[in-house]
Amino acid sequence: MAAHSHHSSVENExxxxxxxxxxxxWRVFIILCVITAIEFAFAFIMEAGTLRNWIFIILTLxxxxxxxxxxxxxKHETKSLIWTILVPSILLVWLVTALxxxxxxxxxxxxxxxx
Amino acid sequence: xxxSYGKLMMWFFLLSDAFTFGAFxxxxxxxxxxxxxxxxxxxxxxxSTAHWPIPEKVFNAFPGFHGVDLPLAFVALMTMxxxxxxxxxxxxxxxxHRMDQKDVQKWLLWTIxxxxxxxxxxxxxxxxxxxxxxxxxxxxxxxxxxxANLAFNEYGPVLxxxxxxxxxxxxxxxxxxxxxLLIIMFISTVNGVFQRRGHYEMVEKVGLYWHFVDLVWxxxxxxxxxx
Numbered sequence: 001m002a003a004h005s006h007h008s009s010v011e012n013e014x015x016x017x018x019x020x021x022x023x024x025x026w027r028v029f030i031i032l033c034v035i036t037a038i039e040f041a042f043a044f045i046m047e048a049g050t051l052r053n054w055i056f057i058i059l060t061l062x063x064x065x066x067x068x069x070x071x072x073x074x075k076h077e078t079k080s081l082i083w084t085i086l087v088p089s090i091l092l093v094w095l096v097t098a099l100x101x102x103x104x105x106x107x108x109x110x111x112x113x114x115x
Numbered sequence: 116x117x118x119s120y121g122k123l124m125m126w127f128f129l130l131s132d133a134f135t136f137g138a139f140x141x142x143x144x145x146x147x148x149x150x151x152x153x154x155x156x157x158x159x160x161x162x163s164t165a166h167w168p169i170p171e172k173v174f175n176a177f178p179g180f181h182g183v184d185l186p187l188a189f190v191a192l193m194t195m196x197x198x199x200x201x202x203x204x205x206x207x208x209x210x211x212h213r214m215d216q217k218d219v220q221k222w223l224l225w226t227i228x229x230x231x232x233x234x235x236x237x238x239x240x241x242x243x244x245x246x247x248x249x250x251x252x253x254x255x256x257x258x259x260x261x262x263a264n265l266a267f268n269e270y271g272p273v274l275x276x277x278x279x280x281x282x283x284x285x286x287x288x289x290x291x292x293x294x295x296l297l298i299i300m301f302i303s304t305v306n307g308v309f310q311r312r313g314h315y316e317m318v319e320k321v322g323l324y325w326h327f328v329d330l331v332w333x334x335x336x337x338x339x340x341x342x
Contacts, residue, residue, distance in 0.1 A: 017215045022206060029202045033195065040191050043171065043341055048157070053342045060337040064330055071205050071326045078117050081126065088130055092137040099141045103148030111151065 028070045035063050125320045129327045132289075136331050139282045140338050146274045162252065168271035170340045176243050190340050193236045194332065197290075200229030201329040208322045211315025216304060219315060223301045226325065230294045237287050244279065279339070286335055289328045296321045 039059050046052045069075035074082055118126070153166040160172050171186035178189070203225040210218030247262025252269035254260050260267050263276035270276065300321050309315045 015214070018213050020206075020209060020213065020215075020218065022209060025202060025205050025209065029198065032198050036191065036194055036198070039337070039341060040187065043187060048169070056337050056341045060333060063333050067201065067326055067330045067333065071201055071329075072323055081118055081123070085126055085130055089133060092134065092141075095137060096141045096144055100144040100148050103145035106145075106149045107151070110149070 024070070028066050031066055032063055035059050119316060121316065121320055122323070125323050129323065132327065133331075136282075136285070136334070139278075139285065140334060143278045143282065143338060146272075146278065150272050150274075162248075162270050164252075164268075164272055166271065168275060173244075173270045174240070174340060178239055187340055189236065189240065190336060193233055193240075194336050196229050196233050196236065197329050197332050200226050200233065201326055203229060204322045204325045208315070208319050211309070211318045214310065214315070216307065216310050219304050219309075219318060220301065223297055223304060223318070227294055227297050227301065230290055230297065230325075234287060234290055234294070237283060237290075241280075241283070244276075282335060282339060286328070286331055289331070293321075293325050293328050296324065 039056060042052060042055055046055075074085060147167055151166045153160060153169060157169060157172075160169055162168060162172075174190055175184050175186040176189065177183065177185045203222045207219050207222035207226060210222055245262045245264065247260075247269050250269075251259040251261040252267070254267075260269060263270060263279075265277055265280065266273065268276035300318050303309060303317070304315075309317060
């Protein structure tokens with residue numbers, strides 16, 4: 001064990017470490033910060049409503065695209081892996097749509113049935 | 116698929132985890148629409164079990180600024196901390212590709228630090244939510260109840276507090292397990308395990324998990340605090 005680690009440390013000293021390539025990473029960070037700031041601004045400038053909610057949802061999906069695509073590297077994986085992850089996720093969109101509609105329906109039954 | 120077995124399985128786990136969080140947020144959407152929405156002007160808003168609260172009115176406190184109305188400021192700060200921890204995680208993975216042990220150690224430590232800061236902020240947020248406001252809520256037996264637990268909630272319908280505890284709590288649990296994994300990665304890096312192995316793929320896999328936790332928070336921030 002000791003001999004082995006000694007050997008690898010010698011190897012490390014002789015090896016040249018390439019310089020970091022971090023420009024793209026910081027670019028994504030700035031994009032994410034700006035989008036969060038825009039969301040935060042919309043929360044105060046705009047009146048609450050359906051339009052504002054859709055702006056929030058779209059901005060969130062843009063942020064998700066950058067996190068999954070760049071940080072999790074999915075954009076640069078093979079096509080089959082990209083689709084394996086994306087297709088099941090689409091089911092969630094249906095789940096949310098269906099159950100939010102259901103919630104509005106229950107609300108209508110509870111509060112308006114005897115009117 | 117060209118991805119290694121371990122990475123592929125991490126992706127499948129994260130997909131299943133996305134469904135768990137998706138179910139939580141869907142339940143929130145359902146319950147929110149099942150309750151009456153507040154229709155008056157935001158300035159006249161009062162806490163009541165008759166309507167769903169406006170999040171900006173519930174989460175408007177900041178440590179050290181007692182009584183000052185700072186809507187969502189603390190959550191925005193938490194979001195920035197978590198995004199920053201995601202960036203330091205990518206930097207650790209990038210250093211791993213270059214087999215730069217020192218840099219991997221440095222960026223892993225930063226990620227652990229920002230992750231712990233996030234959990235600390237959440238602990239404060241929870242304690243503030245549980246302690247409650249100064250006015251509290253009048254109960255039928257004449258006593259006043261402050262804050263919230265799983266059965267009573269001064270901010271609005273009981274389910275609002277329940278979903279807050281479950282969604283942010285489940286996310287916080289994920290952050291804590293992420294920090295544990297990161298500490299294990301840090302110890303292994305310091306011991307030179309990955310250097311001997313010839314690659315830092317394990318750091319990459321933990322990185323995938325960590326970014327996922329950040330991704331979930333982005334959705335929680337939108338659907339719990341903004342919408």
